[in-house]
Amino acid sequence: MFDWRWDFAWEILPRLLMATVNTLIAAGAGYAIALVLGLVFALAQRTPYRPVTFVVRESVEFIRSTPLVLQIFFVFFVAPQFGIRLSPWASGMIAIGLHYAAYLSEVYRGGLESVPKGQWEACTALNLTPMQSYFRIIVPQALPPSIPGMGNYLVGIFKDTPMLSVIGVAELMHTANAIGAQSYRFLEPYTMVGVIFLLISLPTAWLIRIFDAWVRNKMGMN
Amino acid sequence: MSYWSFLVEYGPRFIDGVWITAQQFVLAALLAIAIALCAGLMRLSENAASRGLAIGYIELFRGTSLLVQLYWIFFVLPLFGITLEKFSAGFLAVGMNLGAYGAELVRGGIQSVPKGQWEAAYALSMSPAKRMIRVILPQALLNMLPPWGNLLIELLKSTALVSLIAVADLMFQAKQINGSTFMSAQAFGTALIIYYILARFIVTPFMRRCELVMARKMGRG
Numbered sequence: 001m002f003d004w005r006w007d008f009a010w011e012i013l014p015r016l017l018m019a020t021v022n023t024l025i026a027a028g029a030g031y032a033i034a035l036v037l038g039l040v041f042a043l044a045q046r047t048p049y050r051p052v053t054f055v056v057r058e059s060v061e062f063i064r065s066t067p068l069v070l071q072i073f074f075v076f077f078v079a080p081q082f083g084i085r086l087s088p089w090a091s092g093m094i095a096i097g098l099h100y101a102a103y104l105s106e107v108y109r110g111g112l113e114s115v116p117k118g119q120w121e122a123c124t125a126l127n128l129t130p131m132q133s134y135f136r137i138i139v140p141q142a143l144p145p146s147i148p149g150m151g152n153y154l155v156g157i158f159k160d161t162p163m164l165s166v167i168g169v170a171e172l173m174h175t176a177n178a179i180g181a182q183s184y185r186f187l188e189p190y191t192m193v194g195v196i197f198l199l200i201s202l203p204t205a206w207l208i209r210i211f212d213a214w215v216r217n218k219m220g221m222n
Numbered sequence: 223m224s225y226w227s228f229l230v231e232y233g234p235r236f237i238d239g240v241w242i243t244a245q246q247f248v249l250a251a252l253l254a255i256a257i258a259l260c261a262g263l264m265r266l267s268e269n270a271a272s273r274g275l276a277i278g279y280i281e282l283f284r285g286t287s288l289l290v291q292l293y294w295i296f297f298v299l300p301l302f303g304i305t306l307e308k309f310s311a312g313f314l315a316v317g318m319n320l321g322a323y324g325a326e327l328v329r330g331g332i333q334s335v336p337k338g339q340w341e342a343a344y345a346l347s348m349s350p351a352k353r354m355i356r357v358i359l360p361q362a363l364l365n366m367l368p369p370w371g372n373l374l375i376e377l378l379k380s381t382a383l384v385s386l387i388a389v390a391d392l393m394f395q396a397k398q399i400n401g402s403t404f405m406s407a408q409a410f411g412t413a414l415i416i417y418y419i420l421a422r423f424i425v426t427p428f429m430r431r432c433e434l435v436m437a438r439k440m441g442r443g
Binding site for chain 1: 281282284285286287288289290291293294297298301375379380381382383385386393396397400406407410411413414417418421422
């Protein structure tokens with residue numbers, strides 16, 4: 001192909017693969033934060049305290065309506081003004097975790113709302129505490145319908161990690177930029193980054209579909 | 223410097239940025255809608271070649287990051303003799319990326335039209351094109367407008383990435399202002415609020431309005 005140099009591609013492959021590990025760590029850590037925080041957001045929107053519900057609802061809406069890159073910059077540059085020194089990694093994880101927590105809270109909310117009302121009434125009838133109702137009865141039923149949405153955002157968070165390169169997190173995109181700047185060759189690094197993303201995100205999406213079907217089967221749905 | 227005087231001094235630059243962001247948004251949205259319609263219809267076609275082409279396009283653009291695509295279009299395409307200036311590269315990348323997501327919405331919308339409608343159009347011996355345009359697409363459009371509202375918000379947010387190839391949009395202006403004043407909270411905070419206002423008070427109500435008008439036209443309002 002045109003100007004493609006295989007020797008150069010081979011030469012930079014190890015560096016890109018090392019960076020892929022960083023990308024995966026960033027996506028995994030961000031997703032872990034988002035999973036937990038998203039549940040907090042979702043449950044906070046179901047409390048009977050109106051002000052709490054309102055504030056959380058509006059914050060989720062705000063986070064969902066604004067660009068992730070801007071949020072990454074905001075966390076990275078504004079935190080030091082309040083005397084909190086954050087490394088690029090820490091601010092990146094906070095920003096991406098918060099952003100996806102807002103998305104996941106909507107997924108959880110949909111899942112929780114899909115649990116029939118009779119289940120709540122049965123919990124009350126059996127005299128279960130709210131904690132027991134949630135974690136023994138409601139959440140296990142709310143999870144399976146949430147799996148496709150959660151899976152989508154797992155792939156989504158992975159594909160959004162290149163934005164972390166803007167504050168200097170040494171993930172794939174950052175490494176490709178560095179290689180491009182050193183060698184003035186952009187064809188190989190950027191193309192290889194694209195291929196690496198495809199090779200990871202397509203099988204992941206496929207695995208999620210299989211997992212979803214498996215869980216539905218296990219739970220006796222469809 | 224108070225926030226008020228900050229706004230007075232840098233307000234015009236934010237407005238310049240909003241103007242570019244609005245242009246990027248509209249151009250990318252038009253491109254995304256056109257691509258989504260083509261790829262969505264091809265995805266459902268009986269012709270294996272056009273179906274394969276659509277699947278390839280959709281998976282390629284959904285499987286990689288927008289940022290990778292943007293850099294590829296801006297830095298690598300010139301090596302193949304296609305040089306785009308940054309403004310066009312920006313909205314092309316955003317539109318092509320979101321178009322792939324939109325194609326799946328088009329597919330879902332068309333598949334959600336009841337089978338009886340296809341059969342009725344067939345019974346009335348409408349041509350395939352007429353059946354699609356007069357019967358299937360309007361109903362599909364009504365079904366897919368709500369997810370398109372979400373997609374357009376995503377598109378608006380995605381336009382912020384074009385600042386990374388130095389298109390002077392809202393995000394770019396915020397970065398510049400932050401660089402020259404070091405007032406990060408004000409610069410990035412203002413930009414965040416503007417994006418929020420654009421999404422929540424312009425794009426969302428506009429889409430709600432479209433939904434209402436469509437529903438009324440279809441006699442379901």
